[in-house]
Structure formats: structure tokens, C-alpha cells
Amino acid sequence: MTLRPMLAALPAYVPGRTVPGAIKLASNETPYPPLPSVLARIGEAAADVNRYPDNASVALTEALAAKYGVDVERVRVGCGSVSLCTQLVQAVADADEEVVYAWRSFEAYPIIAAVSGASSIQVPLTDGHVHDLTAMAERITGKTRLIFVCNPNNPTGTAVGRDELVRFLRAVPPDVVVALDEAYREFVTDPDVPDGLTLLTEFPNLVVLRTFSKAYGLAGLRVGYAIAGDPAVAAALRQTQVPFAVTSIAQAAALASLEPEAEKELLERVAAIAGERERVLGALRELGYDVPLSQANFVWLPLGDATTGWAAGCEERKVIVRAFAGSGVRVTIGTPEENARLLSAARELA
């Protein structure tokens, strides 16, 4: 048996741990259960699982196109936005071609690039834990095929503003695709952080990635979407999709979540989480922690060498956080009660 040698060097994707009796603030999930209306539609869809799903997710694609006022040809639904990231790399990069992204950023990017055979060009974040878009633009070569910009960035929560992003997009050659990963877009409260969809007309090489996993609370069902400036990119995502990757249950749940009453309630939860984020961030800073401003549903503690010990201390106190050894800890914002548990652990560990 011969496996690809590259696998030996591949970093493992580390999912947030679930520990019985502990609260889980490790995976950027919403702490709230699915809405009853969404659960009901999941139940209805479950009755038909002897059939394959709609391979093109037509109803959901149309609903998204209508919601955002874009042509259906520019929308593509995927099995989570992480799957769309993979499809995108497979669509644009041949072996040896380059995928540029900030580091540290979403830990799936290096894995996706390596498995596809593309080379990763990792550009360090600034000292303020923000994308260094100037440095990223400088790393573009004739081999660059794709650039991921994660805004807000996972795991730091930091976001780039409109002017900076537009300046960057103007510097990118039009044949290089820019994937603006907006998995946490709904949690953004800073008006200076642009909605990527407003940039698609000016930049046809831009594709915006979003998900139902976070704000819409459907992480377990795996459904996300891409909206591309150029329909050719959406068509390429269709070509690189695993057949039937988005289940009928996921499609039904996402559609139910877009219904006005449901969406209103879900976005109220998002607003509550964004409010809690500000409270937790302020309290952590008062305890003396250095925490960059976050626009997502998590905060980042750049603890360096103290990271692993601090996360273990949280676990002893039945709070599971996500440690990136030697770098920092990412803490997901939970319910007010969960956040109080986190803050009490943080106080003891300060």
C-alpha cells in the first residue's frame, strides 16, 4: 500500500473537544438549540431520506439569490463552507501553484491546500493579530491562483476595514481569485467592516463564503454557500462538488432558517452573542489579559507559551477552550451563564 508522502507532514484538523460535564467553548458553535420551526422541517425532511437530495440545492440557491438580490448563477451551496473552500482550491490551483492566506488563520486552509497539491504561502498577521494585506499583496506571484481573506479572522476575531480591503483587492491581478471567508459575518457590529457582497460588482474575481453553521446554528448539518462575482467561479464550484454532498435535511433546515420569523429570532440571538462578546472581552481585559477586539463569536487570548497550561486550567474548571499550542487560546462566546463560568476560570488563572 502506498499513501501519498505528503500525508506524513499534514497538520491534523483539531476539532474542539467535548468533555462530559464541561461546557464547550471550543468550536465557535452557537450555544442555543435549533428553533422548533427548524426542527419540525428537519423531521419532515427525514421522512424522505430514502431519496437522494437535490444535487443542485435549487430551492435553497434560489432563496439565497432572492435574499441577496443576486443572480442564481452566482450562488453555490456546499456541504459547509469548508467544503466550498476545498472545491475552490480544486477549481483554481494545479500542483505547484500557490494559495496565499494569513497565518494564523482558519486551520483548514493549510490542510486543503496540501491535499490538493497546491503550495501554501502563509503571511504572518500583524503584531495586532490582523491580516497584513499589504504583505499579502506583495507575496502574489505568477503562480498565485487563490487568496483566502478570513474576515473576521478565525481564531483571532480581528477584522479588516473597507478601505484596506478595497485597496488590497485593487492590487490583486484580476485572474487571481480572492475568497473572502465570511463565516462569522453576522456577528460583525463595526460598520467599517465591509459586507463582502457589496464588493462583488467591482471585483468579479471575488467570491464570498458564508455558512449556516454559526449564526444560524446548523453546524451539525453542514451547509454553507458561496456567492461569486463571476458566474464562472460558481460553475467551477459545481464541477468540483462531491455529488449529493448537501443532504436533503440540511437543505430543508437552511431554508426554514431563512423564513422571516425564524431568521429574525436567529439574528436576535446573534445580537445577544455580540453583546456578550463585548462584555467578556472587557472583563478579560480588566483581568489583565491582552485580548484584541473581536468581530466574531469568539475572542483570542495570545498567551504564547502559557497557552497549553491555561487551557488545561480551564479544563480542570470544566470549561473547554481551544488551545493553539505556543500561540494562544480561542474562546467561543456562549450563554451568559457559560461566559460567567469562563470568566471565573480566567480570574483564577490570571
Ligand SMILES: Cc1ncc(COP(=O)(O)O)c(C=O)c1O
Ligand atoms: C473561518 C471559517 N471558515 C469556514 C468554516 C467552516 O464552516 P462550515 O461549518 O460551514 O464548514 C469555519 C468553521 O469553523 C471557519 O471558522
